[in-house]
Amino acid sequence: MDRIPILRIGDVLLVSIQIDLQDQTALALQDDLSSKIVETGAKGVLIDISALEIVDSFIGRMISTTAAVSRVLDAETVVVGMQPAVAITLVELGLTLDGVRTALDVDRGLALLSSALGKAGSDVEVDDLAHE
Amino acid sequence: MDDLHSPDPTEQSWGSLLRTNREEVLEKWTQTAAANLGGRMTPAEMGRDVDEIYSALVRADTGDQIDIRSAAYADLRSLLTELSRTRARQGFSPTETAVGVYALKDAVLEILEAHGDLPGYRAFARLSRIVDDLGMFMLETYATTREAVIAEQAEALLELSTPVVKLWDGIVALPLVGTLDSARTQVVMEALLQTLVDTGSEHAIIDITGVPAVDTQVAQHLLKTVQAARLLGAECIISGIRPQIAQTVVALGIEFGDIHTKASLADAILLAMRRSGLDVVKSR
Numbered sequence: 001m002d003r004i005p006i007l008r009i010g011d012v013l014l015v016s017i018q019i020d021l022q023d024q025t026a027l028a029l030q031d032d033l034s035s036k037i038v039e040t041g042a043k044g045v046l047i048d049i050s051a052l053e054i055v056d057s058f059i060g061r062m063i064s065t066t067a068a069v070s071r072v073l074d075a076e077t078v079v080v081g082m083q084p085a086v087a088i089t090l091v092e093l094g095l096t097l098d099g100v101r102t103a104l105d106v107d108r109g110l111a112l113l114s115s116a117l118g119k120a121g122s123d124v125e126v127d128d129l130a131h132e
Numbered sequence: 133m134d135d136l137h138s139p140d141p142t143e144q145s146w147g148s149l150l151r152t153n154r155e156e157v158l159e160k161w162t163q164t165a166a167a168n169l170g171g172r173m174t175p176a177e178m179g180r181d182v183d184e185i186y187s188a189l190v191r192a193d194t195g196d197q198i199d200i201r202s203a204a205y206a207d208l209r210s211l212l213t214e215l216s217r218t219r220a221r222q223g224f225s226p227t228e229t230a231v232g233v234y235a236l237k238d239a240v241l242e243i244l245e246a247h248g249d250l251p252g253y254r255a256f257a258r259l260s261r262i263v264d265d266l267g268m269f270m271l272e273t274y275a276t277t278r279e280a281v282i283a284e285q286a287e288a289l290l291e292l293s294t295p296v297v298k299l300w301d302g303i304v305a306l307p308l309v310g311t312l313d314s315a316r317t318q319v320v321m322e323a324l325l326q327t328l329v330d331t332g333s334e335h336a337i338i339d340i341t342g343v344p345a346v347d348t349q350v351a352q353h354l355l356k357t358v359q360a361a362r363l364l365g366a367e368c369i370i371s372g373i374r375p376q377i378a379q380t381v382v383a384l385g386i387e388f389g390d391i392h393t394k395a396s397l398a399d400a401i402l403l404a405m406r407r408s409g410l411d412v413v414k415s416r
Contacts, residue, residue: 079363079365080365082363082364082365083329084322084325084326084328084329084360084364085322086363087325087360087361087363087364088318088321088322088325088360090360090363091356091359091360091363092356096359096362096363097363101365102362102363102364102365103365104328104329104332104333104334104364104365104366105332108332108334108365109365
């Protein structure tokens, strides 16, 4: 069975999904990722799904739960590089990944993570300005 | 009048009926057909069409064969198909299209009334059935052509109405004009998401100034687009909400949730720029 590699960059774990996910692979990824977060004490997780072109409801839910699990382990999670077709499919399936941060690419994802880890109040600031 | 196709001397084929009175039939046919078009075609043009139909019809006369789907009528069918298509594209009405063949009945009947006999009327009855079928055939082709034209236009409209424009670095706008249905929303959504990914923009403004009405379905479509953009990591602002639309939205109980809505495109641009600006501040 294929395993998705999990790379550590400083405080951040980078998961880059380069193949079309099978159900078993996705389950294994969730296991691996949660143990790795605990092991390394990572503060942020970046899941790059830019190569993922096909999702079904199971994989969609797995992305959502994987992100939720990481958050429970106190690691900010950002899903990056989602393809438009995948986004449309997820919305049609009713999976809007509520509470999961998203970014256009790994670069912006890292920036988002470092600002979120750097100062916890950044969200509030965004809202404050938005309501002006 | 002798009859080539039928052994019964009292029987007369419609083909020979037409052939015997060729000049008269053609003249009256052209007259009737042209009269119904109210001057939109010259008698000469009509005469050419009628002449062609006449020749094909006479060639198709193989005695008792009256099924216009049969091979004998292949020439006639392709001729009529061509005619109906031309008429449909020129904007003629269905009646004006079919009258080209139906006028034949009037013409023949007029001749029969002048000097007809019983075999002549029998032949007319058979001819009448064929002409009816041919008329229906023309109408079907006409309808098919019109549908094709409408489909083409709808497609052209879809492509025309989905421009995604770049307003600033990282800010794109989608000015929506016209009614939003599922098919259009799909195209619009794909165009917007693709642009967001291609340009790496984090802010999108959906301007609905040109959307005539917002009902629950349209709102649903908008929400889906915004959610899909969020999944990509981009934020949407909905702008151009007119007072009436705001009232309708509230009356219908539509919840835009935490999606930012602005009255004018200018406000939306300001908000998007401030948001981009904050990013710069944050990274300092």
